[in-house]
Amino acid sequence: MSIKISIKNSLNQKSVKNHVFFTNKNFKINELSKLPISKFSIFINKSLSLNELSDKNFLSLDINASQKVILIKIKDSQSPFEIEKIGAEFYMYLKSNLYLKTTFYEQNIRNTFPKNKFFFDQFAQGLHLKSYEFNKYKSKSKEKKFDIEVLSKNKTFQFNKNKKYRSLIEGTNLTKDLVSEPGNILHPDEYAKRLLQLRKFGLKVNVFDKKKLKMLGMNALLGVGQGSIRGSYLVTLEWKGSKSKRKPLAFVGKGVCFDTGGISLKPAKFMEDMTYDMAGSAVVVGLMKNLALRKAKINAIGVVGLVENMPGGNAQRPGDIVKSYSGKTIEVLNTDAEGRLVLADALTYTEKKYNPEFIVDLATLTGAIIVSLGSEFAGLFSNNDKLSKQLFDAGQKVGERVWRMPLDSNYDKLINSKNADMQNINYVGGAGSTTAAQFLQRFIINKTPWAHLDIAGMAFSKYGGALNSGGATGYGVRLLNKFIEDNYE
Secondary structure (H helix, E strand, O other): OEEEEEEEOOOOHHHOOEEEEEEOOOOOOOOHHHOOOHHHHHHHHHHHHOOOOOOOOEEEEEOOOOOEEEEEEOOOOOOHHHHHHHHHHHHHHHHHHOOOEEEEEHHHHHHHOOOOOOHHHHHHHHHHHHOOOOOOOOOOOOOOEEEEEEEOOOOOOOOOOOHHHHHHHHHHHHHHHHHHOOOOOOOHHHHHHHHHHHHHHOOEEEEEOHHHHHHHOOHHHHHHHOOOOOOOEEEEEEEEOOOOOOOOEEEEEEEEEEEOOOOOOOOOOOHHHHHHOOHHHHHHHHHHHHHHHOOOOOEEEEEEEEEEEOOOOOOOOOOEEEEOOOOOEEEEOOOOOOHHHHHHHHHHHHHHHHOOOEEEEEEOOOOHHHHHHOOOOEEEEEOOHHHHHHHHHHHHHHOOOEEEOOOOHHHHHHOOOOOOOEEOOOOOOOOHHHHHHHHHHOOOOOOOOEEEEEOOOOOEEOOOEOOEOOEEOOOOHHHHHHHHHHHHO
């Protein structure tokens, strides 16, 4: 489904089929007598008196055979996220009723929340995000289009001209696009090429291929991809939006474009879902595009490790020992615990190269986090209380919630190895997500404030959520954008 929202300075009222108005919690329209539809006020008020209204958010009233009035209930003091949710719900309402053309009125929009000049931007953002569909590979069929007009004679009405909202939609949808691509299309070689295209938005993009990674000593990352015919890459994306000498903000993402488990082969059932094992990297990419589009006044670094984990003749074996970029050695007991190997090198490189203010990494890292938190919260692990609280608060505001999980030195014994500095899994059992995070923490060498978000339960949804209709969710882009807005801009 596609949505077009346009501003009109005049309309033929007879041609309007569906008049849409925001109302208060009782479905009353503010200053109805001053609106273009005032002639229908008696009818509207009478219709309202005849309807059971308590549990409805939308109400459709038939004016005549060809015209309707659609009322959208808005409660007092709604947060931006709550307004976005109403926009998302309205999209589903339009879709279920096939209201392909609707007309809003700027005067009514302004009267609904007079102190919130971005009210309609927030509403439209929810509508746009909910309408996302990945149908790129479906046979072409006639796509239904929703045409939304806003009647405004106010030349200062700035809907859809605010970079903040437009860029966030584009960044989130880019993340969804990347996560939705099948593994035969978005393999590491293709992914790296697509990232180079982001230079046109003002991002500095550097691609490190196998040869460069070998020279750098990123053997943990390279080991994961050595069974694949595809390349392995580390890609950095830099945004310089400030002349400040303040340390840059750093974001690191796991980009395993397809994860078979390698020699430690996964069961066949549901393996197709492993196309989204690169979601952590996609969040970082979507965030960086968003920052560039809205010209964020910060300096930020995005780092993604791109590999494919395949059981080829040259694949990494259980029992192999690799020397990471940090100099620490890792005994690979299970090749399906590969994401932490990719992140290990990426984290140390990011810290050493950029000396950032903090590092936040994102990864679909463990199934254990889904057992713990389901698909309601991402797991948050951190060495810094302030950073944790900032991420938690941002998640609450945008509906992309996190829950802090423990890190403790007592868990270290579960990943200590007799043959190397550490092993990549805990064979004793239990605390799967925590021991994975404990492993990652060892590669934050200089005690930089760091947070790890395990988004395995959040990156993809079979059922949909508040602002998505199922499939790739784009989780993380809005969370990190809000986190930056509130604390670093």
